[in-house]
Amino acid sequence: MDNSYSTKYLLLLWSGCIALVVAVGCVLGHAGMPSERVTTCVDGVVHRLSCELSGVISVQTSRYGAEDSAACNDGRKAEISNATCSDVAVVDIVKKKCNGKRVCELSSSDLGVSGGCRGTTKYLHTTYTCLSAFHHVTCEHSLAHLQCGEEQVILVYRAEYGRRDHTTCIHGRPDSQIQNINCLNPTSKVAERCDGKNSCLIKAGNSEFGDPCYGTYKYLEVAYTCSYSQDQCSWCGHHHYSGSSEAMLLFRLSSTMWLAAVCLFMASAVSTETVTTCGDASIAHRLECEDGVISVQSALYGRANKVICSEGRPPQQTSNTGCSQSGTRNFVKTRCNGKKMCEISTNDVNSPDPCTGTYKYLQTNFTCLPAIHLIVCENSYAHLYCDRGQVISVFGADYGRQDKAVCYASRPPSQVENVYCSNPTQIVAQSCDGKNSCSIRVSNSVFGDPCVGTYKYLQLSYVCEYPTFG
Incomplete structure (x- = not known):
């Protein structure tokens, strides 16, 4: 919709800032974040952790067994005499599978501890928190844009390249390319390239991360936060954290949330996200807002820059920087405005060809409006x-x-x-x-x-x- 919403944005920002300050006060007023608990009582049943409303998962504890006679016994006395049924810590396995994701599903069979203990009531019990981190999904052949506010730096919490569901980055893809959902490849390359920087650009592709599942159309999933580096914060030196990365992340998130709340009162506009998809084929272009809904600011199909999407391309394919498809912005706005997630394809905007012989890309700038x-x-x-x-x-x-x-x-x-x-x-x-x-x-x-x-x-x-x- 093309109506002017400037007054509405300011009102929403003001009410959002008030809510954020209240939330920040609650976070800073406690030593830690509130924990969620999930207990699954039957082997093979889905054990689901979720931070769908905000943030990403950070597992605190996870145990499998039957040492607690009151758990999952439906009023029956649990038989726990079998020593193989003692409580087993599986926290490292659950952390590896779930940390940094918004939703994680697994079962006891995924942990290698199912079976045995016949006649005994067993359970899988996990406690976790939802950390306020940015969560980005970038489809294969697109560029992941990680960016922080002024004087802030990136801290990557988790990154994974592959495919683990049938619904992400599927626009225009044949079924054969999205069937393999057991294609998981955790990677440290995003942290190596982006940690400590104010902004970072990295391509979601096999050339960067290898190919964990040939023939499958993949995506890069990244969770990160923005923090003020120690030399930019006069009072940060008074705090010393020698514990786990989760504890350090919690401190950084608390300080970042406080400073972000102050900055919101001074801001005249919401921050802008950028998605860039390289190529002319049917490649998914994905916009997503964790909080709020999409408002497209600009969209370009063509080329306005010699550097973007130039990897492996001869100079003659990137020299024309005045190439743009008319109507792209209106098309993307019509398809995506007001939605939490939107996937379109370069095939939707690439005809007629605006500049034959030029290697083109689709780039969209959008904001996430509270709605x-x-x-x-x-x-x-x-x-x-x-x-x-x-x-x-x-x-x-x-x-x-x-x-x-x-x-x-x-x-x-x-x-x-x-x-x-x-x-x-x-x-x-x-x-x-x-x-x-x-x-x-x-x-x-x-x-x-x-x-x-x-x-x-x-x-x-x-x-x-x-x-x-x-």
């Missing part, structure tokens, strides 16, 4: 509501399907396969803008049917604001 994001399945009702005295302002809405993994439970495959069904709609804004609350039915009778036979959903984002008068 409420809803996904409502077909034949349900979308309920939008604000606090007393506030009114709804819809930022964007789409009816259709762009993801196989959304609103798919109990649906036959034929109804969720079409992920190229997108219908931006103004109906939600027309029905709900200016109201304190609003309900709208998600159905073809309201929004039309953009893809007959496909089970659809409504995806929308909105903000609550105080009305202005005069």
Whole structure:
């Protein structure tokens, strides 16, 4: 949507800053972060750790066994006489699999400790915290942009190149290239290249990280934080941390959150993210906001720089720096604005060729605006509501399907396969803008049917604001 939201942004920034200062006070007022606990009682059942709302996982403890007679016994007395059932520390294995991720799923069989202890009630118990770190996913053949605020430096917490799910970086890829989800390759190269720098650019590709699974389309997943280096902080020298990297990261995050809260009050705009995808083939271009929704600022398909995406290219393919495809910005805005995650393909914007013979790239600059994001399945009702005295302002809405993994439970495959069904709609804004609350039915009778036979959903984002008068 192209409406001006400058006043809304300032109001949202102000309320966001107040909330952040309160949150920071809570963090700094405690010696550590609150812990989450997960206990899984049956061998082979999924043990799921999640920091989907904010941050990344940092495992504190993890044990497998049956030493606690009260755990997972459903009122029965656990049989723990078998010595092989004693509590076994598996924290190092769980840390390796889960630290630095937003979601992690595993089972006791993944730990090499399942089986045995017949007749004994066993369990897998993990405690973890959600660290406030940046989490970036960059599709293969794209450039990962890591960046911090002024005078801050990067600290990489975890980086992994490969594939571990069927839903990330899949746009335009054949099924054969996304089936292998057991392709995990933790790498220290991102930390070696980026730690201590204010910003860093690294290509997500086999040339940089090797090929852990030939024939699979991969992505780079990075978790990092921004900290003030010791020589830039006069009071940092009074604190000495000789413990684990998690303890150091916790201290840096606490100080960074405090300083970031102060800076937010002084900022006139939200920070900008950049995604760059190299090449002319059908390559996924992924925008994502962990908090808030996407607002595209600019988008270029072509070439405006001799250095970007120039690796291995002869000079004649990178010399034309005045090459751009008209309409790219509007296309990306239409597809992505108001969403938490958006994947498009270079094939969506590469025709007609704006400059034959030039090696091109797709680069998008976007901000993450604080907004409420809803996904409502077909034949349900979308309920939008604000606090007393506030009114709804819809930022964007789409009816259709762009993801196989959304609103798919109990649906036959034929109804969720079409992920190229997108219908931006103004109906939600027309029905709900200016109201304190609003309900709208998600159905073809309201929004039309953009893809007959496909089970659809409504995806929308909105903000609550105080009305202005005069």
